[in-house]
Amino acid sequence: MKRILTPVILGLFVFFASYFLLSEEPLKEAGVLSTSSQDEFMKETHAGEKETRDALENEPIQQNYTPAATVSPDKQEGIVPNRLEIPAIDVDAPVQSLGYTDEGGMAVPANLTDTGWFEPGTKPGNQGNSVIAGHVDGRSGPAVFFDLKELSEGDEIYLYDDEGTRLTFTVEKMASYPFQDSPIRELFGPSSGQRLNLITCTGSYNQEASTYSERLVVFTVLTEVEDV
Amino acid sequence: MKKLLSSLAAVVLIFGMFAPAVFADHHEEAMLRVVHASPDAPAVDVYLNDEAAVEGAEFKAATDYMKVPAGEHTVEIYAAGTKGEQDPVISTNVTVEAGKAYTAAAVDNLENLQLKALEDSMEASEDMAKIRVGHFIPEAPAVDVGPIDGDAVFSGAEFPMVTDYKELEAGTYDLEVRTTDGTQLIDLSGTALEAGNVYSAFAVGTADNPEVILLQDSSAMPSDMPETGFGGTNQTSNALLYAGILGLAAAGAGVFLTRRKSEA
Known part of the structure; x- marks a missing residue:
């Protein structure tokens, strides 16, 4: 009895111990991946704002707050996107307009090569957070957003519509969040900026739940509107 | 048998070390934004529990939602830059519940200034x-x-x-x-x-x-983040494979050792 049990227990122990060591532990909290933290970014933008204000209006009052999401007709450059281009990681993909899943989650394209815009939310270019998601991989290989993690602050993302408008968004920061504990409102909710957030999967794959443990989010902000 | 029990105990101990820590609960927060709606009041600074939350908000300014811990907070509004020199124009307590959003609006003319708290x-x-x-x-x-x-x-x-x-x-x-x-x-x-x-x-x-x-x-x-992967490029399956090989090797070594012991 002992002769069989000891090796079996030893084997099982080594199996579980090495499995836990080899598989990547999910992050417990949001990890900021880019070098510039949000605080630094906030400081930078506010410094920038202050400079322009000083030059233009000689405004002596120091402001430290982010303004609320207001509705103003002059800030609406929104488009219905049909093509997404990210030169830094060689992505050039169609964009589908998608809504909710049956469970009320965000729907994604049924194929691995397209990306999906969350159509009930904000139009890219409008004030607020617009969101585009894409797969990181399929069952056997990489998908459209496999290299999304390679992006860094300052990289540009182009979005096109049917009418020849090109919006340029610039990467501000990247972060990953636990799947069940992501700040949905920060990613999809109101914002005073004209923002686009790209989402894909990251972390380790959970076979049981059939999903990745984390989501990678690339936060970008509108920097240019052109007709091409 | 005693040996078996102690090996099991060791396994349990090791598992305890690897068990994922309970997620830190950061949902005990509310959201609060501040609106300056008093037409003749100067630009203001808003202090939450003695800490500057908003500086230099002018008439018609509205801040974005700020995360604040659930519970009671002291809200003080000062004319911009006058904390420490002058009394606040308003000092009031606001209680906020976790998971809810609120607007605190400073309303009426300066001499009757009041803070109106609304749930959004x-x-x-x-x-x-x-x-x-x-x-x-x-x-x-x-x-x-x-x-x-x-x-x-x-x-x-x-x-x-x-x-x-x-x-x-x-x-x-x-x-x-x-x-x-x-x-x-x-x-x-x-x-x-x-x-x-x-x-x-x-x-x-x-x-x-x-x-x-x-x-x-x-x-x-x-309600949920998108399902954006099928695991085809993830190393978890490799981890399972390697762990399986190591486990089998260890079991094999165990069989070999116990057999040699009993032969000796």
């Missing part, structure tokens, strides 16, 4: 827009809000009242704020209200110079 809606229905109206114009008469030449959507709002939210079909409206006898105060032609969004329209300023700040309280959002 965080979701509209899928194909409707939701909006409420606040009357923050001191000394102005009661107002109606509705389509130009149409029936009022909100009627008889008095200073400093905020109406309940109402659901409207999404679309672009030519709205106006008018006195209850029909005199137009503010023209809001071309107001776009989108499905799934929630808005607060606050009438501010003076009776001679009324204006509206239209804030967005919420927008359409999914």
Whole structure:
């Protein structure tokens, strides 16, 4: 009895111990991946704002707050996107307009090569957070957003519509969040900026739940509107 | 048998070390934004529990939602840059609940300044827009809000009242704020209200110079993050494989060792 049990227990122990060591532990909290933290970014933008204000209006009052999401007709450059281009990681993909899943989650394209815009939310270019998601991989290989993690602050993302408008968004920061504990409102909710957030999967794959443990989010902000 | 038990104990111990820590609970937070709606008050600094939360907010400024811990907070409003030199213009306590959103609006003229705390809606229905109206114009008469030449959507709002939210079909409206006898105060032609969004329209300023700040309280959002992968490039399957090989090797070594022992 002992002769069989000891090796079996030893084997099982080594199996579980090495499995836990080899598989990547999910992050417990949001990890900021880019070098510039949000605080630094906030400081930078506010410094920038202050400079322009000083030059233009000689405004002596120091402001430290982010303004609320207001509705103003002059800030609406929104488009219905049909093509997404990210030169830094060689992505050039169609964009589908998608809504909710049956469970009320965000729907994604049924194929691995397209990306999906969350159509009930904000139009890219409008004030607020617009969101585009894409797969990181399929069952056997990489998908459209496999290299999304390679992006860094300052990289540009182009979005096109049917009418020849090109919006340029610039990467501000990247972060990953636990799947069940992501700040949905920060990613999809109101914002005073004209923002686009790209989402894909990251972390380790959970076979049981059939999903990745984390989501990678690339936060970008509108920097240019052109007709091409 | 004793040996078996102690090996099991060791396994349990090791498992304890690797068990994922319970997620830190950061949901015990509320959201709070501040609106400066007092037409003759100077730019202000807002302190939450003695810490500067907002600096230099001027009339008509509204901050984005700030995360604050649930519970009671002391809100103090100072004329910008005067904390330590002057008394606050308002000092009041506000209690906020986790998972809810609030607007704290400084309303009325400076000499009667008061802080009005409102709970904000965080979701509209899928194909409707939701909006409420606040009357923050001191000394102005009661107002109606509705389509130009149409029936009022909100009627008889008095200073400093905020109406309940109402659901409207999404679309672009030519709205106006008018006195209850029909005199137009503010023209809001071309107001776009989108499905799934929630808005607060606050009438501010003076009776001679009324204006509206239209804030967005919420927008359409999914309940869950998207499912954006199938695991085809993830190393977890490799981890399983390697762990399996190591485990088998260890079991094999165990069999070999016990056999040699019993032969000896």
